Amino acid sequence: MFDCISSRYDLANHILSAGCDFYWRKRAAGIVARWKPSCVLDLATGSGDLALALQRRLPRSEIIGADFSHEMLALARRKGVRKTVVADALKLPFADQSFDAVTVAFGLRNMRDWAAALREMRRVLNQSGHLLVLEFSLPSHSALRAAYRFYLHKVLPRLCTILTRDQTAYEYLGASIENFPRGPTMCELINANGFADAATRSLSGGIVAIYTASCSGGL
Secondary structure (H helix, E strand, O other): HHHHHHHHHHHHHHOOOOOHHHHHHHHHHHHHHHOOEEEEEEEEEEEHHHHHHHHHHOOOOEEEEEEEOHHHHHHHHHHOOOOEEOOOOOOOOOOOOOOOEEEOOOOHHHOOHHHHHHHHHHHHHHEEEEEEEEEEEOOOOOOHHHHHHHHHHHHHHHHHHHHHHHOOOOOOOHHHHHHHOOOOOHHHHHOOOOOOOEEEEEEEOOEEEEEEOOOOOOO
């Protein structure tokens, strides 16, 4: 699916999020920058928007964008991501303790086994490393949650068909967001798979959450 829609992927993301995706990635990159990592793996990098935000904030650091979609990685390179690697998140082609930070934006939810993916991220992080997960969530306020669910299940699928010219694109999105763990449950999942001190912060009324964790005390 991602290979097929790669040429219209960015347009769809910007319109469907009403431009909020720029702000979400800016916040995520700011957090990572405070860790001062020398080498960052941006997993499920897609078209490379978070990797590019990281390159701007960390010009002296090595930022590697990894994804399983060749077409998306080609787009990321055209946009300026300096280093990309074709990789399966459940079997990363990197040695143990290769990175100071791992980021994943809107990608963990799509992985076949969330726990296994987290363990693999932990494996490639060094002992002082950090994890950042940027992911969709559901607002806690009942009125906002109801409005968001209407948009998610009724409006967004029609918009996706128009924007991507693919009737099946993003068909899975609403259900995947509903089923993905969030808040304290997500923090527990992160901590249970090699990390410590998982914490969450909500953005845009809870539509998106940023999860962070450290490797100290982990595997």
